[in-house]
Amino acid sequence: MEIHGLAACAILCKELSTRALTKVQVMGIAADIVIIVLAALAGGFLAHGLRQPLILGYILAGVLIGPFTGGVTVSGVHEIEKLAEIGVALLLFALGLEFSLKELRPVKYIALIGAPLQILLTIGFGYLIGQYLGWGDVASLWLGGLASLSSTMVILKTLMSQGMMGTLSSRIMIGILIVQDLAVVPLMILLPQISDPAAGLPVLGVALLKSAGFLVVMLVLGVRLLPWLLAHIARWNSRELFVLTITAIGLGIGYATYQLGLSFALGAFVAGMVLSESDYGHQALSDIIPLRDLFSLLFFTSVGMLLDPRFLLHNWFGVLQLVLLIALGKGLILAVSTRCFGYGNIVPLAVGLGMFQIGEFSFVLGQVGFAGGFLSGEQHSFLLSATIISMLMTPLVSGLTAPLYRLKQRYSRREPLTMVNLPERGLVDHIVIAGGGRVGQHIARLLSQLEVSFVIVEMNHNCLEECKRQGFPAIFGDASQEVVLAAANLGEAQQLLVTLPNIISAEGIVRYAHGSYPDLNIVVRAEGDEQMKALYEDGVYMVVLPELEAGLEIARQALLHLQLPVPVIQRYTDALRRDHYHPTTEISKENQELLLLKNARELLDLNWERLGPESLMAGHSLRELDIRRATGVSIVGVLRAGDFIPNPGADFIFATGDLVAILGSVDQCAGLGELA
Numbered sequence: 001m002e003i004h005g006l007a008a009c010a011i012l013c014k015e016l017s018t019r020a021l022t023k024v025q026v027m028g029i030a031a032d033i034v035i036i037v038l039a040a041l042a043g044g045f046l047a048h049g050l051r052q053p054l055i056l057g058y059i060l061a062g063v064l065i066g067p068f069t070g071g072v073t074v075s076g077v078h079e080i081e082k083l084a085e086i087g088v089a090l091l092l093f094a095l096g097l098e099f100s101l102k103e104l105r106p107v108k109y110i111a112l113i114g115a116p117l118q119i120l121l122t123i124g125f126g127y128l129i130g131q132y133l134g135w136g137d138v139a140s141l142w143l144g145g146l147a148s149l150s151s152t153m154v155i156l157k158t159l160m161s162q163g164m165m166g167t168l169s170s171r172i173m174i175g176i177l178i179v180q181d182l183a184v185v186p187l188m189i190l191l192p193q194i195s196d197p198a199a200g201l202p203v204l205g206v207a208l209l210k211s212a213g214f215l216v217v218m219l220v221l222g223v224r225l226l227p228w229l230l231a232h233i234a235r236w237n238s239r240e241l242f243v244l245t246i247t248a249i250g251l252g253i254g255y256a257t258y259q260l261g262l263s264f265a266l267g268a269f270v271a272g273m274v275l276s277e278s279d280y281g282h283q284a285l286s287d288i289i290p291l292r293d294l295f296s297l298l299f300f301t302s303v304g305m306l307l308d309p310r311f312l313l314h315n316w317f318g319v320l321q322l323v324l325l326i327a328l329g330k331g332l333i334l335a336v337s338t339r340c341f342g343y344g345n346i347v348p349l350a351v352g353l354g355m356f357q358i359g360e361f362s363f364v365l366g367q368v369g370f371a372g373g374f375l376s377g378e379q380h381s382f383l384l385s386a387t388i389i390s391m392l393m394t395p396l397v398s399g400l401t402a403p404l405y406r407l408k409q410r411y412s413r414r415e416p417l418t419m420v421n422l423p424e425r426g427l428v429d430h431i432v433i434a435g436g437g438r439v440g441q442h443i444a445r446l447l448s449q450l451e452v453s454f455v456i457v458e459m460n461h462n463c464l465e466e467c468k469r470q471g472f473p474a475i476f477g478d479a480s481q482e483v484v485l486a487a488a489n490l491g492e493a494q495q496l497l498v499t500l501p502n503i504i505s506a507e508g509i510v511r512y513a514h515g516s517y518p519d520l521n522i523v524v525r526a527e528g529d530e531q532m533k534a535l536y537e538d539g540v541y542m543v544v545l546p547e548l549e550a551g552l553e554i555a556r557q558a559l560l561h562l563q564l565p566v567p568v569i570q571r572y573t574d575a576l577r578r579d580h581y582h583p584t585t586e587i588s589k590e591n592q593e594l595l596l597l598k599n600a601r602e603l604l605d606l607n608w609e610r611l612g613p614e615s616l617m618a619g620h621s622l623r624e625l626d627i628r629r630a631t632g633v634s635i636v637g638v639l640r641a642g643d644f645i646p647n648p649g650a651d652f653i654f655a656t657g658d659l660v661a662i663l664g665s666v667d668q669c670a671g672l673g674e675l676a
Contacts, residue, residue, distance in 0.1 A: 032074045036301045039065045039072075053161045053395040055154065055300050059388065062304020074305060084302040086251065087295030088153055088360060089268040092181075093250035094292045095156060095174070096272020097285040106461075107168075110341040111175030118176065118337050119183055122148035125329045129322070139379055142369045145187050146383055147326045149359035152177045152265070153299055154391045158354065158398050168461035168476075169350035172338060176355065181266050182211070184361045191365065192372050210260045218253075218270050226271070227278030234280060239287075246284040247291065249275065263361075303360070307388045311381050322386045327393070331356035345418075345477065346405045354398045357390035358383075406481065418476035419487065420468045423453065427473075427489040430454050434479035434509050435499035436463040436472070439525065439546075443497060444472045455488050480508035482516075491517060498524040503531050507538060514539035529580070548580055607669045608639075611658045616675045618658075623650040631671040633664035 043057030043064075065074050074080060123144035130140025155177065159170050226249060233245045250268045257267030275281050312319060335352030343351075366383050369375040375383070431447060433440045436458030444467070447454045456472055457479040458464045467474040477484035479498075490496065496513050498506045506524055513520055523542045526532045532543040552573050559569045611618050617625060627635060638645045638652070639659040645652070654660070662672055 029079050032080055033298075035065055035072055035074055036061075036080065036298060040297045040301050053158060055157050055161075056392060056395060058297055058300035059304040059392055062301035063307050063309065064304075065301075066305035066307065068308040068310060080298060080302045080305070084295070084299035085264060087292070087297070087299035088265045089251060089254045090288065090292040090295050091153055091156060092265045092269035093254070093272040094285060094288050096269045096274075097276045097281055097288065107172045107175040110172055110338065110343070111179050114337045114341050115176040115179035116183070118333055119148040119180065121333050121337075122330050125333065126326070129325050129329070132325075133318075133322070135379060138374050139376070142191055142365075142374050143379075143383065145191050146362040146365050146369075146387075147330060147358055148187075149180050149184065149361050149365075150177060150355040151357050151359040151391055151394070152181060153296065153360055154357060154394045155354055157296065157300075158395045161395070162399065164350075167350075167459060168343070169347050169354070171461060172343065172347065172351055173354055176334075176351075178269070180359070181263055181269070181361070184263055184365070187365060188368060192368065192374070211262060214257060214260060214262065214267070215270065218274055222253075222271070222274040226274055227280070230275070230278060230280040230284070234283075242283070243287045243291075246275070246288055250288070299360070303388055303391065306363070306384055308381065308385070312385050312389075315382065315385070319382060319385045319389060322382060323389050323393070326358065326386065327356040327390060327397075346401065349405055349408070350398075350401045353401050353404075354394070356397065357394045358387040362387050402478070405478075418464075419474070420464070421471055421473045422455065422475075423473060427453065427455055428492050430489070430493055431495045431497060432457065432479075432485070432488045432490055432493045433497045433499060434506075436460070436467045436474060437499065437501075439499040440497075441467065441470070441472070443499065444470070448472070457484060457488055480505060480512060482512065485509075485513065485516075490520070493520065495521045495523065498522065501525065501527070503527065507534070510535060510538045510540055532580075545580060548576075552576060607662050609660045609662060609669075609672060611654055611656055611660065613656055615654075615656065617654045617660075618656045619653065621651050621653045622648060625654075625675070627672065627675075631664070631675070632668040633662045633672050635660060636663050637661035 039061035040058050043059075043061030044054045045057070046060075047054050047057030063069065065072055067073055123141070126144025126147040127137075127140040129147075130136070130143040135143060155173055159173070164170050229249075230242075230245065233242050250271050253271040254264045254266075254268035257270075258264040275284055331352040334355050335348040338348040338351045362383070366375065366380055366387075370377070370380040430453035433443055433454055433456045436444075436456040437460070440456055440458070440463075444454060444456060448471075454473065456467050456474040457477060458467060458474055459476065459478050461476070464474055464476050475484060475487050477487070479485060479488075479500075490513060496509075498509055500506050500509070503526065506526070510522060510524060513522060518539065521541045522539070523544065524535050524540050526535055526543045526545060527547070528545070532545065535543050556569055556573060617627075622635065627633065635648060636646070638648055638654070638661070640655065640657070662669055664672075
């Protein structure tokens with residue numbers, strides 16, 4: 001009886017499993033995408049909880065749901081890989097929308113000359129690694145070719161998560177990455193023709209002609225046609241069509257370049273560059289970002305699915321050795337090349353630590369090498385594992401840039417800093433503004449108008465160039481570094497204003513400044529009450545909450561529109577400010593005076609009153625009416641028949657039709673309104 005029951009249960013379980021498997025197979029790629037999104041969500045939560053970049057969680061999620069591990073597994077790995085290529089194209093399309101050719105001009109020499117040089121040097125270094133590992137001449141050259149390319153996807157995501165987009169280091173990396181992506185096509189042509197280079201040269205020549213023709217068409221026709229198309233679509237006021245149009249442009253042009261035998265991602269990037277010059281570039285970027293992030297998730301998860309944990313476990317020493325050799329050699333080549341092109345300070349270190357990994361296009365090259373018999377199955381597995389491990393290491397290694405630079409500054413000779421528009425007499429009794437973004441530039445404009453001496457410290461190269469164009473004195477560097485603050489002569493400064501939105505950077509600046517100059521007045525921008533309290537504990541004089549100020553001003557304007565009395569509005573806004581800004585510190589005498597001056601300005605309301613035919617003021621003088629004693633307002637002017645009479649005397653007689661300027665509170669002005 002029990003045996004029959006167990007058999008029945010086994011049959012039922014088998015039937016349910018079969019049905020579930022059948023349903024998954026019917027759903028096909030849709031089920032795979034659901035599995036990927038759920039796994040990536042769990043991986044993202046884990047990475048966020050550990051304060052690591054989300055891409056690490058995505059890759060680990062891919063390992064867990066890949067074909068080499070048990071449990072829930074994605075069935076259509078190859079189909080997901082194809083979808084992931086769209087993620088690469090969309091990322092480069094968005095990058096093209098965000099960067100224009102003008103912004104890449106300052107790094108054109110290192111991109112056009114330094115990048116090809118780096119590729120050749122890395123191929124040579126990779127060949128030496130292959131010889132050291134005993135791979136043979138052909139396999140060693142393939143190893144060098146794969147190692148010469150860095151990961152556009154991983155680097156851009158890492159820069160975004162670290163808030164480093166727009167810095168000089170990031171622009172150099174992007175310039176090099178563009179040239180590396182262009183080099184994929186020549187490498188795919190030349191590497192299989194190693195045994196007969198002459199046969200590959202005509203094919204390479206044709207590819208170069210196609211590339212040149214594509215760029216000419218895009219720069220000549222695309223610059224005129226694509227912005228016109230977007231303007232025409234925008235007039236229809238259909239956001240859905242607008243989003244569909246920009247997606248079709250990015251992917252469509254990418255697919256066209258693919259059909260020409262060029263890179264899919266390169267075409268998408270050029271399309272984005274062309275659209276960035278149009279009036280609709282910013283809107284196109286904001287609309288494409290959610291789609292880009294979704295397909296980027298598929299890319300990083302598909303990368304994780306390629307990793308075989310069993311192979312890695314059995315060959316961990318060889319894989320680790322290969323990763324370390326490539327990372328050290330390639331990172332050193334990139335750092336030295338950057339330094340040779342005249343870039344100093346933190347830039348060579350940032351480029352070397354950011355671009356040491358093997359790139360995603362190496363997956364494509366590696367598959368070509370394996371299919372053509374140039375790489376054995378074991379060699380291909382080694383390269384595949386090393387590529388994924390190096391990608392996983394990138395956010396962690398790149399995050400070491402600032403600590404290593406601080407260590408380098410401590411034990412090495414100081415390099416000259418980039419300084420612009422500094423006053424000839426030097427920096428004395430000035431204000432140091434840490435952060436030259438929008439907030440810092442607003443402060444700089446006000447200080448310039450008041451002729452107050454100041455200097456901006458900024459690490460974002462775009463912001464530094466903007467400060468330079470506006471004539472603001474500025475220093476390029478990290479404001480948390482002793483050498484940079486010494487260049488800003490912080491010891492002679494009256495005040496330090498920290499406008500950076502990044503609380504980690506702000507706290508680093510505050511701790512050093514307060515520790516070195518405890519009497520220095522420091523004002524900091526913060527996000528939320530917790531940050532504010534932490535900054536006050538670090539010795540900050542005043543913390544400003546931008547969201548609170550914006551909210552109070554919007555509420556004040558709304559209440560004024562509802563015609564609530566100004567004193568009532570002011571009383572409540574002042575109470576909110578006291579509750580938020582001064583829970584742990586007393587208001588200084590200077591701040592009290594500024595607050596009282598602001599309140600006085602708000603409470604004094606200048607109004608104009610027209611004297612009608614029935615006005616009690618018409619035909620009487622100021623002396624007779626005794627307006628000052630009766631209502632409390634002051635008559636500061638009268639507009640009569642096109643002439644303005646300022647500060648009328650006691651014998652001035654009012655007439656019907658006069659427009660009277662009165663100064664006083666809301667209640668006082670209301671009392672005079674009854675007379676008028």
